[in-house]
Amino acid sequence: MDHMGAPLRWWQTRTFVVIATLISIVPLIWPDIPPLVDLPGHMGRYRVQLTPVEQAPWLAEWYNFQWSLIGNLGIDLLVVPFAKVFGLELGVKLIVMTIPALTVAGLLWIAREVHGRIPPTAMFALPLAYCYPFQFGFVNFSLSMALALCLFALWLRLARLGRLRLRAIIFVPISCLLWLCHTFGWGVLGVLAFSAEMIRQHDIRKDAGSGHWVESWIRAGLGCVPLALPMLLMIFWRSGDHVTGQTADWFNWQAKVAWLLMVLRDRWELWDVASTAVYLLLLFYAVRDPVLGFSRNLVLSALFLAAVYALLPRIVFGSAYADMRLAPFVVAVTLIAIRPLPGMSARKAGILAMLATSFFVARIAGNTVSYWLFDRDYDTELAALDELPEGARVVTFVGTNCRNEWKMSRLEHLPAIALTRRLAYANDQWSMPGAQLLTAKYSKAGMFAHDPSEIVTPGWCPREWWKPIDFSMARFPREAFDYVWLIRTPPFNSRYASDLDRVWRSPTGASALLKVNRDRPTPQIADEELYPKWFLELRERRMRERKLELPPPPRS
Template sequence: MNAGERHWWQTRWFVVLAALIACVPLIWPDIPPIVDLPGHMGRYRVQLDRGAHAWLADWYKFEWSLIGNLGVDLLIEPLAPIIGLEPAVKLIVMAIPALTVAGLLWIAREVQGRIPATALFALPLAYGYPFQFGFVNFALSMGLALCLFALWLRMARLGRLRLRAIVFVPLSCLLWVVHTFGWGVLGVLAFSAEMIRQHDLRKDRQSGHWVASWFRAGLGCVPLALPMVLMVAWRSGADVTGQTADFFYWRTKIMWVLMALRDRWLWFDVASVAVIYLVLFKAVRDPRITYSRHLGLSALFMLVVFILLPRIVFGSAYADMRLAPFMLAIAVIAIRPKPGQSFRHASVLAAVGFAFFVVRIVAGTISFVQFDRDYDEELAALNHVPVGARLVSFVGHNCHNDWRMSRLEHLPAIALERRLAYTDDQWSMAGGQLMTVRYTQAGGYSHDPTQIVTPVRCRGEWWRPVNYAIARLPRDAFDYVWLIRPPKWDARFAPGLVPVWRSPTSASVLFRIDHSVPAPVASDEELGIPHYVVEFMRRRRERLIASGAIGR
């Protein structure tokens, strides 16, 4: 092969093909079955309502403000009026893995000169655990951050440094608006790459001092710094809540790197992660293979950030978990042959990497089709929910963390999205997002996580035992009760709940509340939770509300 000739996986058509393949699992489902997304869709419905339905304003407060978490919220503004809310959300979510795949391959091309065969093993991480969890603004910002980092590298390679400084001022601000995390990761990646570039320049001048390289790299990244002002303005607002907590949970951090591809089948997902670690390990052991200094340092910086990040940042949970798949992806695309060497049987290695990607896509497609079937079965209940109904929902869960999440935790929000009904699964944290819950009549049944119920009380969780949740709900505040695949419960604690729909395939049922029937009289102990625990949780909840850790 001639020096200028490219392999099939190093061509532009392959990058386009890989990006399109990454969209395949999301083609079939009407609603992408990722955990938090239905909850966000409920918020989008209120956002787009523009006060057309007065009762929504009685239940929810929606107010535009400049925060670092607006990616999909802004994109649906022009798209939803044209194609509808659900198709708009689906289109945006489909773009996320495509952007991630394209960004990874583009970065590899800019740093390595050509896409290494091993880079294909990083592509399945576009469907990493954070994406499966439904962190859509975060995932969108990360896909964009990867593409912008590739652009940053390209402009440096072409010597367009002044133009880069100009264009990245607005680009960094836009990325921050999409989600703060993506902007932060872009800063880490850009600084590490700039530090290597400055070191090489100083070395050419017979001065390779790292301190000077650090200083000059910092100056080079100044065009990315303007969002710091936006961050200060955002987090110093009077209505901002949310704590930063849970540092250095080592066991959990180890779990995150093992769960990087968590979806449905434990053995398959863990084996897939093992393949990625095998590739990384092989690169360390093989004397003909090395790591790119640019991307190797970037991966190392991301590892440091991953270690230092707490579990909760500004009230947003799983902050450190979100970084794990991208840290691994950057480490994989950093692998390259040493100068003068080449990958042995590179075409075979690329074929194996591409096959690995396709197998994960096929498995993800099957998984999403099955989750979509679950959605269709449960959402049949909404045909019996009147527009504007006051609906409280209880979604079955258990006290242990099953590998296959049900993806039903925020499905009640589709009642808000499709039927303009009140649902109790919305998040309520001022400053963290644009909408908060104001339906005080619902009391402790007003917002997430009150929709989660379990067979018994789970230690360390806010979830209620199912019997307690049903018996204690404020009946005057609601018209309907929707049980979605609940654990086994006792009907004697549900007088006056009249079934209007039952699932033919699960234990799900929709009740209409007969307000003429009084609520049951039962002790806390009968309902599965000791009275002292109720009091302890009440006091703890009030303390967390006062500290801003959770919304009221």
Template sequence: MNTGETLHWWQTRWFVALCTLMALVPLLWPDVPPLVDLPGHMGRYRVQFEYDQAPWLREWYDFQWSLMGNLGVDLLVIPLHKLFGLELAVKLIIITIPAMTVAGLLMIAREVHGRIPATALFALPLAYSFPFHFGFVNFAMSMALALIAFGWWLRLARLGRLKLRAVLFVPISATIWVCHTYGWGMLGLLAFSAELVRQHDLAEGQGFARRWLYPWFWTGMHCLVLAPPALLMVLWRSGGHVTGQTGNWFNWRAKTLWVVQVFRDRWQLFDLASLGVLFLLMFKAVRDPNIQYSRNLTLSALFLLAVYILLPRIVFGSAYADMRLVPFMLAIAIIGIRPKPGMSMRGAALVAAIGMAFFTARIGATAYSFFLYDKAYDRELKALDHLPRGARLITFVGETCYNEWRMTRVQHLPGLALERKLAYANDQWSMAGGQLLTVRYAAAGRFAHDPSELVTDVQCPREWWRPIPWALTRFPRDAFDYVWLVRPPAYDPRFLQGLVPVWRDGTSGLFRVDHRVPAPVIRPGELPVPRSERDIMLGDGRAPGRPVTIPKQVD
């Protein structure tokens, strides 16, 4: 704990404030945070506000409020959109997530070590990790809140305010669960491991049973205040309307890829080198006699590692379930590293300077990457200037069978057509009980919801995406009035028969459906022959292969 010695620059409050503000920088410029799934969520937010005013929305979608563990941004956007408008409200909410993540990590580090160790700065770039880039916004917000809540859990225990902690954490745990179940689960794991260490220390010098068995009992008793949301979970998942499978256990190839891709953004070499810095630090903490791991956070990291290993890739229809834990598992392990008492302050200051440079470099690169993504969004979204309000729009977004490191992040731009123009968006997720909106536009058939918006040049093995010739010739033309192509793969212009150009920019374009002209027919041999699955999984040497996927249904 604080010994009264002079604080060093990386241990001061102003430094914590500076790091928290730095975490805002990448999201300051873009109008719409360029996170893969976020535009799709924004479409859902617009539906929840306009559902009763726009009758055609009731024809396309079913929107019903219900209590579930996936409502973080959905609820926060309600008061804020009245003050700032929907898009700015969403931006203000999203921009707080990395800031809260950074603040939470530094708070935990201070509570565990007494002061922020210089090594903790290396964990801060994980606020912008691949799960956040993917747009799991309710999840990311709940995890950020869980980190801050865990910091308070540790602080109240240090101050001996256990009764106050018990009272406060009943509503705190319920709030985090409503935001997203994962945050509640992680808070439970972190709190349990920390309390177990505390109970073990309280039993120091006592007999075997009191030191090694009793702590488990008393830890469970103290953590009961976090258990009430489990009843909400049972009520939510036991409803007859709830769907979603759980499966793909112990997919070691996928689990390895998620660790490698924890910083995945735009520049593969830079992102991999950044991961290498973290592993070098963790390895050095094992070998270097001047630094060590905290028992408290080491146990927490091991608990998270065990969950990561045991968790399937798909939980209740939500893919990438295990992938989301990786950055937090690494962050907890890194902030658990601290210098031993004998380490010189000069050495600590050097480590802090390197850590700050690492954080600054990652933030700067992410800010520039987001600036480039924002320019790409602006270019594609010009199509919406030519789209009438309430249009029956079908969108096809180009995708490849390869797992390119840099994702285009335009996969859910159809959601912005719904958000800005109240047009139909075939990118919405549709799984009862998984979120508030489900799709019921029967006329759209197999093109009603995600992933019908994704098109490729060939049929990708074990994917639900369709080759673009198949999509352009098979979508039900009577159900739609406009077609929006967003960076589609190459195709024969003959397949645009019956589609009248309204706007074009490069390969992207907006077309009006001429219902008097029949759709073209695919002749024998015109549908591209799929590449071999082996070539696609290896990426033809261009990029690491994509693991088997299914449509992600739940944030």
């Protein structure tokens, strides 16, 4: 029986919630390193964070790591105790495994609190635990969003039980901890809590005969004051002189529509887009079916999140894909808003629940196969580290192309595993003061010191900072590096590697580990071979303009 006194169906029991939560972690069980695009890069930062200076003093010459109070510390803090108990790699894996589990549990808990019991359609939302932002490796963000869902369910539960004073007391420290995990999760919790409190206050006023929305709006704002303390932390964080990064690309509607189509993006475009189409069909069906409706509470929450999504730029304080991160959660909240009306038969409810659960299991099966294949790629490429000495200065080039292919290779930040396992230099670390605790300071590396210098392409790509493989091989500073790690790079002119000796090669021949041979002369390559013609002409024109602007020499 649930708290409404109705008998529970199989999908509404605690046993089902536990099973669904456990199913959600299945794709992450086999891979040693969860194959999320940015995660290996974060693991490199964790290694620097956890390694004492006396154990690897050379790390202090390459990187600057400094603890500071920023709204992006979720796994950075958790990894400290987890690494002591389980080691760094297993500790990170265990933390990451909690993210889809918390997301699934949070969605089902919210659905139960709002509807009184879990609707048969709620399981359609569960595959979004493996949404595109999670696949991208935004792990602090994803953890904060999973926690925000669970905390929103707790917020609703305490309101339902009338424990408003207790809610106010416990959410002051909880909101600060959530902000510390990632500021995005705290912001979303605020939006969800405000919308729910607004509905609750309106219903109270309406029952009393004075249900005015303006008054409800004001009272909802007052009710959310316990969540407001992190605003002071936000001001402190973003007002520092060390903070950099622009906020740009507002109202890019083409990109926003694309993000909505990519909410389940993983490996197979047809499968992922078809799965997203299931959501459109479900929403259309829910609107048309007379025995299905929507929760006012969650519909208002979804509308508020959609408004935030529309207003968010693509880049916030230098962090890209800010709006993309919110898209799956707009969809998820909309899906769990669907509810059966009293006229729905038990048979129809059972069929819907079976379809929703089958969809969830099918998506998890696809994610499991996808992650197994990515793990095989990781094992193949990481074999190069067996030939790499500890503390080596390594410049890594990872091949890609100018097309935004649906299946991301997940290799973009694999260079950081050299830092994780061999305490070697990795040129894929982000260098964004104020956004990360670590910045690269290896001046000898020049333009190859940090991300995105590890990304190489067959040629110059428009509107990208990536460099062609020929340029990178010819121009990386030999005095700064001892090894070159090539990961599935495009073909390049062998003359640019005339001073490099191969010490390892992958079975497919697409990857290799090369050692700089200082007994051979560095290849001398003219700019005309490496730069596009338009760039050379532009540079020449600007040089002529500078000469014309120079003042005449002083008279003797």
